[in-house]
Amino acid sequence: MSRLDPLRERQEFIEGLEAKRERSSAGELRPPARNIDSPRAERPPQPSPASERSRPEFSLEDSDLFDRNHVGGLRDSEIRTLVDLGKVRVVAVADLAHLAYGGRSEQAQQDLQNLLRQELIRKDSFAGPEHTSRELLTLTKRGYEFVRESHMVPRNQVIYHGLARARDANHDVDLYKLYRRGLLHVAKEGGRNPRVILDLELIRKINQDIAKLGRDARPEIARHHGLRMVGNRIPVPDVRIEYEQPDGQLARIDLELLTEHYRGPSLADKVKAGFSLYTPRGEAGRLRRILDGHELTAEIFSL
Numbered sequence: 243m244s245r246l247d248p249l250r251e252r253q254e255f256i257e258g259l260e261a262k263r264e265r266s267s268a269g270e271l272r273p274p275a276r277n278i279d280s281p282r283a284e285r286p287p288q289p290s291p292a293s294e295r296s297r298p299e300f301s302l303e304d305s306d307l308f309d310r311n312h313v314g315g316l317r318d319s320e321i322r323t324l325v326d327l328g329k330v331r332v333v334a335v336a337d338l339a340h341l342a343y344g345g346r347s348e349q350a351q352q353d354l355q356n357l358l359r360q361e362l363i364r365k366d367s368f369a370g371p372e373h374t375s376r377e378l379l380t381l382t383k384r385g386y387e388f389v390r391e392s393h394m395v396p397r398n399q400v401i402y403h404g405l406a407r408a409r410d411a412n413h414d415v416d417l418y419k420l421y422r423r424g425l426l427h428v429a430k431e432g433g434r435n436p437r438v439i440l441d442l443e444l445i446r447k448i449n450q451d452i453a454k455l456g457r458d459a460r461p462e463i464a465r466h467h468g469l470r471m472v473g474n475r476i477p478v479p480d481v482r483i484e485y486e487q488p489d490g491q492l493a494r495i496d497l498e499l500l501t502e503h504y505r506g507p508s509l510a511d512k513v514k515a516g517f518s519l520y521t522p523r524g525e526a527g528r529l530r531r532i533l534d535g536h537e538l539t540a541e542i543f544s545l
Contacts (some may be wrong), residue, residue: 328401433485477515
């Protein structure tokens with residue numbers, strides 16, 4: 243996967259499909275469907291379940307335009323917290339303290355109090371698994387604008403503020419652990435400049451291409467996005483991380499969070515799509531039995 247401007251690459255893909263359709267005579271080629279297609283990137287191997295204590299550190303935040311003067315007296319750890327919240331939308335306080343601060347809860351609480359006082363983040367409580375309480379963090383609108391205006395992330399990194407849907411909070415909050423596991427893989431590969439893509443961003447781009455090119459182009463659209471057609475569907479991972487390899491080429495890993503709600507067909511689709519599979523709460527045994535019933539094998543990691 244070469245280093246191209248994503249917008250230019252997508253436009254060239256669309257124009258190429260349209261030109262191919264115009265050149266083909268009636269009956270030789272059906273009009274392509276509106277979907278995404280690009281050179282298929284070689285899929286990196288599944289991330290190894292290395293210790294979470296070996297936390298990969300990346301520069302702030304791989305943006306050449308980062309303006310330290312704009313952020314005032316914020317610590318690097320506070321800036322990284324803002325960036326992480328923006329990239330994955332919602333993070334549990336306990337997970338942030340464990341994974342981003344290496345268990346240094348006191349420092350984490352000091353940083354969070356400062357960010358809360360400046361109204362850059364918001365903290366809410368939700369009922370977690372087995373009705374336990376979870377404290378969840380999100381960027382506020384002010385925090386979102388602050389991250390953007392300070393150029394803390396590259397322009398092509400989508401960031402979020404607030405919850406998408408409160409009912410999905412317990413699923414979405416576990417994506418942070420998935421993201422951190424992906425960063426371990428990137429660090430192991432010697433990668434840099436990781437870009438995080440959540441499922442909503444991929445789905446939006448795929449739907450836009452389908453609207454532009456038609457449903458018959460779905461195989462090309464899937465290839466363009468580095469995805470596979472499974473039946474007549476294009477499965478999309480919960481989290482994708484794109485990064486630069488040491489030789490300057492782009493690579494990607496696709497990560498899927500498996501929960502207790504997964505059943506046979508949906509689980510089988512994710513396996514056939516080639517995603518790296520993780521489960522947060524001891525579901526691996528049940529999920530492997532489901533796969534056995536579909537005569538499929540896949541490694542399922544525990545978060």
